[in-house]
Amino acid sequence: YAVSEASETSSIDAVMKAVDEKDVAILVNNVGIGQGGPKKLHQTESGHVERMITVNCIYPTLLTRAMLPLMLGRQSRSLIVNISSVTATVHTPFNTVYAATKAFNRLFSLSMAGEYVADGIDTLCVCPGLVESNMSGSKVGALVCSAEECAEGALKSAGLIECIPHWKHILMVWPITVLGQWLTPAICQAWFDRHVLRTAYRRRFPKADI
Numbered sequence: 001y002a003v004s005e006a007s008e009t010s011s012i013d014a015v016m017k018a019v020d021e022k023d024v025a026i027l028v029n030n031v032g033i034g035q036g037g038p039k040k041l042h043q044t045e046s047g048h049v050e051r052m053i054t055v056n057c058i059y060p061t062l063l064t065r066a067m068l069p070l071m072l073g074r075q076s077r078s079l080i081v082n083i084s085s086v087t088a089t090v091h092t093p094f095n096t097v098y099a100a101t102k103a104f105n106r107l108f109s110l111s112m113a114g115e116y117v118a119d120g121i122d123t124l125c126v127c128p129g130l131v132e133s134n135m136s137g138s139k140v141g142a143l144v145c146s147a148e149e150c151a152e153g154a155l156k157s158a159g160l161i162e163c164i165p166h167w168k169h170i171l172m173v174w175p176i177t178v179l180g181q182w183l184t185p186a187i188c189q190a191w192f193d194r195h196v197l198r199t200a201y202r203r204r205f206p207k208a209d210i
Helices: 009-018 046-071 096-119 147-156 167-177 186-202
Strands: 025-027 078-081 121-126
Touching: 009 046, 009 078, 025 046, 046 078, 046 096, 096 121, 121 147
Parallel strands: 025 078, 078 121
Antiparallel strands: none
């Protein structure tokens, strides 16, 4: 295996040397960093904004580009898994840059799915909600699943182009995706922003200016 620093795209060379002449069947783009808590855009340091875009968007894009020649022409199909987020499907105040990078991951993945399916490469976009991890700081609960549960749901979706891996994550966006068919999406989104996001953020970050 190879260890590389995702904030430096030049480190992709080390990864490629480690897999040189290997049979690469699966690529999982799971690297990512968050905003470090709810913040308005002007409160987020410019250096951190740049690092989020590099780690979440530029690095996996360039790594995928480098890996594709190794995956093309295999006798059996290959799989690329891109980890996005439910924040890619709804606007997420106080988490603006992170949500935008995940929207990039989602469209990048969905577009690749159509671009390479005829070449024997399947592409799956995974859009999880809250998962217990060092980055989220969340613990398994009513709307939070474990990393193992998330991975299991994603693996069961191989062959699709997009999935929300756990029923808890579906519940997070249910007011917009389901009720929005009968109510105006703006009303559903306003309810989600005001009552779900703000409440969750204030419980986890009581000192946050939101």
